[in-house]
Amino acid sequence: MDMESDGAEEKAILTDWAYDCYREGTLDALVEYDEEALDDRKKLERFVMIAIWCIQEDPSLRPTMRKVTQMLEEVVEVRVPPCPCPFTKTV
Structure with a gap:
C-alpha cells in the first residue's frame, strides 16, 4: 500500500491495513523488500499476530509484557487475534 498516494488510500489507518x-x-x-x-x-x-494482540483498542484484550515475552519465545501458543479496531471499517 502506497501511504503517500492521493485519495482514499491516504486516509488508511495503519492498524487496519496491517x-x-x-x-x-x-x-x-x-515487510516489502525485507528478504x-x-x-x-x-x-x-x-x-504479526503478537503485534495485533498488542494494539487492541480494548486494553483488557492486550497481553501482559510477560505473556508477550512468552509468545515471542514460543513458550505459549499465539492465538488468532481479533480485529484490533472493531469500530473502524477495514479495507
Missing part, C-alpha cells in the same frame, strides 16, 4: 494484510495472507506487503522476514513466513506471521 490487520487486513494478516487476514488476507498478504504479509509480504508489510530475511520473507524467508521465514511462519515466524513473520507469529510476530
Whole structure:
C-alpha cells in the first residue's frame, strides 16, 4: 500500500491495513523488500499476530509484557487475534 498516494488510500489507518494484510495472507506487503522476514513466513506471521494482540483498542484484550515475552519465545501458543479496531471499517 502506497501511504503517500492521493485519495482514499491516504486516509488508511495503519492498524487496519496491517490487520487486513494478516487476514488476507498478504504479509509480504508489510515487510516489502525485507528478504530475511520473507524467508521465514511462519515466524513473520507469529510476530504479526503478537503485534495485533498488542494494539487492541480494548486494553483488557492486550497481553501482559510477560505473556508477550512468552509468545515471542514460543513458550505459549499465539492465538488468532481479533480485529484490533472493531469500530473502524477495514479495507
